[in-house]
Amino acid sequence: MTISPLASISPGARIGANATIGPFTVVHDDVVIGDDCTIESHCVVGLPTALAEGRVLELGDGALVRSHSVLYQGSRIGPGLRTGHHVTIREGLVAGRSLQVGTATDIQGSSVFGDFVRTHSSVFVAQGATIGSYVWLSPGVILTDDPHPPSDGWRAGVTVEDFAVIAARATVMPGIRVGTRSLVAAGALVTRDVAPDTVVAGVPARLLCPTSEVLLRDGSGRPAYPWMRHFHRGYPPEVVERWVAAWGGLPPWDGDIAVSGDAGDPGAPTGSGAA
Ligand SMILES: CC(C)(COP(=O)(O)OP(=O)(O)OC[C@H]1O[C@@H](n2cnc3c(N)ncnc32)[C@H](O)[C@@H]1OP(=O)(O)O)[C@@H](O)C(=O)NCCC(=O)NCCS
Secondary structure (H helix, E strand, O other): OEEOOOOEEOOOOEEOOOOEEOOOOEEOOOEEEOOOOEEOOOOEEEEOOHHHOOOOEEEOOOOEEOOOOEEEOOOEEOOOOEEOOOOEEOOOEEEOOOOEEOOOOEEOOOEEEOOOOEEOOOOEEOOOOEEOOOOEEOOOOEEOOOOOOOOOOOOOOOEEOOOOEEOOOOEEOOOOEEOOOOEEOOOOEEOOOEOOOEEEEOOOOEEEEEHHHOEOOOOOOOEOOOHHHOOOOOOOHHHHHHHHHHOOOOOOOOOOOOOOOOOOOOOOOOOHHHO
């Protein structure tokens, strides 16, 4: 345990083995932190809020919270959390394993995230979002929840299904569903649901093409999507093996050998069961 003498740890906080806590970090009561966690300097962990209704903040094993981040009381985040700097996570987030949150991202809470969700920098996630597993939110993505701001009336968060990618500075309107393995192009304003395996682009966003028509720029002629056919970095072997199995475990696997086409591709896995 390496806790800076300049950190402030409330007596009610429960901190697992082998923690590292940096200077000027404040850990409040009602916090349960797993083993092998690092909280860098100038963080606030378990910030009290009435909206948490007494729920604790739980961080699973192996969390890395970079400096100047603020995590409110009342969220449950699985093992392997990694944040950039200046991240805010408000109360009521329930997230699976290996959540990565980019610098200056603001997650407003009261949302459900699956496993291996990754946000780049400066992402805004309004309340009520339902984010599947293996979802990518690129820099500057905005997921909204209030159709007629400001209002206390009807609100609906955004749903993003497994393996979907939302590209830079796209905005998704309240209550919209972004289908599995779809791609929202950079700068899109999404006002209608996005079908699985499609690319939408523009303001307002319209169908551009099936994802299968987007080709990698490496000259191989291979489709860029579903991205997990060729991109495995940072995912544990058992996850990649599940993806391979979802295609029937057929070699050649794109990540293992360079192929000039996809003649043997039995098609994308369907539904969240593919994960
Ligand atoms: C959607 C996307 C994947 C399309 O890539 P692509 O298939 O290589 O597309 P191309 O550049 O060949 O363009 C194909 C057509 O779509 C249009 N188009 C491409 N991207 C567009 C976008 N974001 N919005 C609107 N139209 C777009 C192009 O103008 C072109 O139209 P044209 O044929 O009339 O000239 C790509 O534009 C995109 O958004 N990439 C994500 C970048 C990003 O945000 N990365 C985040 C991590 S840094």
